[in-house]
Amino acid sequence: MIKTELCPLCTARNSSLLYDGHISLYRCKNCNAVFNASHRPLDYGETYFNEEYRNQYGKSYIEDFTAIYSLAKKRLSRIASLTRHTSGLLDIGAAYGFFLKAALDEGFRDIFGIEISEEGAKYCKHTFGIQVQETNFETYDFSRKFNIITAWYFIEHIYDPRKAFSKIFDALTDEGVFAFSVPSFFGPQFLLHRDEWFQNHPIDHRVNFSPRLIRRFLRTIGFSKIITHPGGIHPQRFFSPAIAQYSFVRSLYARVSTLLSFSDTLEVYAQK
Ligand SMILES: [Zn+2]
Structure with a gap:
């Protein structure tokens, strides 16, 4: 019997098995999503932001403040180009609140976060004086609407992304903006190093997108304006910096990557 699994995005039961190892990855033949059928959430406690983060990035989450904060500023300027609102902002999966701190410093008001880890929520409250509720998004009951909702590398962790x-x-006001980032299979890692991509795929990631897939999907949810950006530009995954004309190749790659949102991760700005 051919194995198939229900797609968490379009709900079609028409998928083909791509990888069967520490997890089972499928590609939906209907919408093209690449999803993990053996998704399992992790414990997002202190270890997740310290040891596990350090294993991946060489420093703890808190030690990485400067880089996360400057990226937050860039994301806030992209949000500001879409909406005149500078209040009523919710960050889902706020972690230690670095994005919210950047929002506060940029003049955003009435800002709020939700975060599953107790350490993260406490840190944000005590260090930055920003309100973060320690809660699980899936059971969280929205009691109000927001002009801006953000979720950086959060959606891929959810078992039912469609519902999320x-x-x-x-929960968005009319013309409200949802800005988020997700892993993408339309990037150099999936294209060139697929076996490695499969083997390193986190157990707690449910779904992977492409720019085309996310645009199409968000329109079915009801969003009207959708802009995608590459989450990172890494020409060295294709070309060695030692080659002649590397600076020319790098700038050409950056232009193509920006034009097509070709990257291992994706930033999305969607307006209601
Ligand atoms: Zn699908």
């Missing part, structure tokens, strides 16, 4: 997108859409 709808819940966020409903």
Whole structure:
């Protein structure tokens, strides 16, 4: 019997098995999503932000403040180009609140976070004086609407991303903006080093997108304007910096990557 699994985005049961190892990855033949059928959430406690983060990035989450904070500023300027609102902002999966701190410093007001880890929520409250509720998004009951909702590398952790997108859409005011980042399979890692991509795929990631897939999917949810950006530009994954004309190749790659949102991760700005 051919194995197939229900797609968490379009709900079609028409998928083909891509990888069967520490997890089972499928590609949906209907919408093209690449998803993990053996998704399992992790314990997002202190270890997640310290040891596990350090293993991946060489420093703890807190030690990485400067880089995360400057990236937050860039994301806030992208949000500001879409909406005149500078209040009523919710960050889902706020971690230690670095994005919210950047928002506060940029003049955003009435800002709020939700975060599953107790350490993260406490840190944000005590260090930055920003309100973060320690809660699970899936059971969280929105009591109000927001002009801006953000979720950086959060959606891929959710078992039912379709439901999560709808819940966020409903919590936005008219013309509200949802800005988020997700892993993408339309990037150099999946294209060139697929075996490695499969083997390193986190157990707690449910779904992977492409720019085309996310645009199409967000329109079905009801979003009207959708802009995608590459989450990172890494020409060295294709070309050695030692080659002649590397600076020319690098700038050409950056232009193509920006034009197509070709990257291992994706930033998305969607307006209701
Ligand atoms: Zn699908």
